[in-house]
Amino acid sequence: MEKFNICVVGAGYVGLVTGTCLAELGHHVVCVDSDPKKLKVLRAKKIPIYEPGLDKLFQRNIQSGHLRFSGSIEEGMGKPGRRAQVVFIAVGTPPRSDGSADLSAVEAVAEAVAKSMRAYTVLVDKSTVPVETGEWVSKTVARFNRKGVPYDVVSNPEFLAEGTAVEDFLKPDRVVFGVTSPRAEAVMRKVYAGIKAPILVTDVKSAELIKHASNSFLATKISYANAVAAVCEKVGADVAMVAKGMGLDRRIGNQFLRPGLGFGGFCFPKDLEAFYWLSRQKGYDFQLLKAVKDINEFAKTWVLRKVEENLWNLEGKTVALLGLAFKPNTDDMRFAPSVDIARMLKDRQVHLRVYDPVAMSNARALPALKGARFCRDAYDCVKGADAAALVTEWPEFRDLDLTRVHRLMRIPLILDGRNFYDPATARAAGFTYCSVGRP
Ligand SMILES: NC(=O)c1ccc[n+]([C@@H]2O[C@H](COP(=O)([O-])OP(=O)(O)OC[C@H]3O[C@@H](n4cnc5c(N)ncnc54)[C@H](O)[C@@H]3O)[C@@H](O)[C@H]2O)c1
Numbered sequence: 001m002e003k004f005n006i007c008v009v010g011a012g013y014v015g016l017v018t019g020t021c022l023a024e025l026g027h028h029v030v031c032v033d034s035d036p037k038k039l040k041v042l043r044a045k046k047i048p049i050y051e052p053g054l055d056k057l058f059q060r061n062i063q064s065g066h067l068r069f070s071g072s073i074e075e076g077m078g079k080p081g082r083r084a085q086v087v088f089i090a091v092g093t094p095p096r097s098d099g100s101a102d103l104s105a106v107e108a109v110a111e112a113v114a115k116s117m118r119a120y121t122v123l124v125d126k127s128t129v130p131v132e133t134g135e136w137v138s139k140t141v142a143r144f145n146r147k148g149v150p151y152d153v154v155s156n157p158e159f160l161a162e163g164t165a166v167e168d169f170l171k172p173d174r175v176v177f178g179v180t181s182p183r184a185e186a187v188m189r190k191v192y193a194g195i196k197a198p199i200l201v202t203d204v205k206s207a208e209l210i211k212h213a214s215n216s217f218l219a220t221k222i223s224y225a226n227a228v229a230a231v232c233e234k235v236g237a238d239v240a241m242v243a244k245g246m247g248l249d250r251r252i253g254n255q256f257l258r259p260g261l262g263f264g265g266f267c268f269p270k271d272l273e274a275f276y277w278l279s280r281q282k283g284y285d286f287q288l289l290k291a292v293k294d295i296n297e298f299a300k301t302w303v304l305r306k307v308e309e310n311l312w313n314l315e316g317k318t319v320a321l322l323g324l325a326f327k328p329n330t331d332d333m334r335f336a337p338s339v340d341i342a343r344m345l346k347d348r349q350v351h352l353r354v355y356d357p358v359a360m361s362n363a364r365a366l367p368a369l370k371g372a373r374f375c376r377d378a379y380d381c382v383k384g385a386d387a388a389a390l391v392t393e394w395p396e397f398r399d400l401d402l403t404r405v406h407r408l409m410r411i412p413l414i415l416d417g418r419n420f421y422d423p424a425t426a427r428a429a430g431f432t433y434c435s436v437g438r439p
Pocket of ligand 1: 009010011012013014015032033034035038090091092093105108109126127128129158159160161162266267
């Protein structure tokens with residue numbers, strides 16, 4: 001199997017997982033990142049993010065010399081005899097205030113790579129980008145490729161999810177290559193030769209759209225479940241049963257039909273916004289996506305509404321937030337619903353006590369959580385609270401001793417924002433128990 005010298009630019013959740021997994025497949029990888037703090041951590045052989053299963057592969061490939069780090073693209077592109085033949089762009093594409101994607105980091109990488117290329121190079125866009133970004137990357141490379149080095153631009157969207165990223169990368173449902181030449185396709189097939197998955201080869205624009213359309217569809221499913229849950233709450237039906245009944249239909253499927261406090265993270269909210277923005281800019285008002293976003297915003301108000309319904313005045317009350325990360329098994333706080341929930345409660349002069357098994361240090365840095373009491377564990381968090389809201393369904397919260405929780409709280413009110421507990425068990429333990437769309 002042919003092995004490549006690969007440069008991965010951006011060593012975040014996607015880049016670090018991509019680089020480590022490509023090294024695991026036998027390629028020689030240099031991960032480049034412009035953040036000196038991150039680089040220092042990586043060079044000290046530590047991973048700067050929480051991602052189950054990553055550390056083992058990371059250590060093994062550093063040890064074998066297949067995985068290295070650099071702060072400069074020029075260095076990452078390698079020296080004669082070890083020049084990078086493939087460059088993965090995995091930098092952030094954060095939202096601008098109007099919802100469009102900020103692609104300045106992608107452009108900067110394209111320019112730097114163009115200046116360092118010496119032989120045929122495949123530039124692979126792995127960041128999530130709006131359709132037509134590939135064309136812009138190609139134009140940028142052409143502009144700065146003064147030596148006329150041959151190159152191709154490929155779109156290879158990444159579908160991994162934080163928390164299961166390594167498994168998702170190595171055993172994906174599908175791999176998509178958006179290519180402009182058979183030569184680039186051949187290189188990509190060899191790069192991914194160690195991965196058994198259906199490969200879909202398309203043009204670049206279609207590949208770019210596959211990513212935005214997939215994430216927006218998953219977000220739509222979640223919002224649909226949240227909207228159904230809202231109706232269930234009004235009529236006293238059980239959304240868990242409704243979702244089960246829907247999911248048994250194979251055309252619908254049972255995944256992503258769990259209601260909760262809204263989706264968050266670095267992908268769904270921003271990709272939905274970017275897809276909506278782009279569609280409008282191109283002349284199609286994709287109103288469904290706007291509704292998905294509105295339903296999600298409403299879902300985030302659930303804790304506030306339930307506190308109000310149960311505790312009358314909010315001012316001076318204490319609410320414990322169990323879990324802060326946007327989902328379990330990650331330390332990622334980007335666009336986490338907990339941030340909006342905390343802001344809404346703080347605006348009503350609620351005292352906050354918070355705890356998350358791994359996201360505490362990322363959470364401490366956020367202005368919305370300023371003034372909150374960061375607690376050492378779940379029991380410490382609920383101490384003296386008037387309500388405990390389960391925001392992230394971390395497995396460790398499953399085994400909480402409810403009798404002890406009841407004893408510690410001032411008012412035994414559980415707001416289960418993730419439908420994590422069995423209502424009968426919680427009520428038998430003496431709690432007033434509310435969950436999303438369940439009686
Ligand atoms: N996080 C996910 O679950 C996920 C999944 C699929 C796709 N994506 C997409 O992948 C991309 C990266 O996401 P992420 O979560 O890894 O972001 P991240 O913020 O964790 O990582 C991006 C990294 O790029 C670095 N960087 C930025 N500009 C740079 C430059 N000019 N040169 C070198 N390094 C630079 C940053 O320092 C950072 O470490 C985004 O487009 C995102 O939408 C993310």
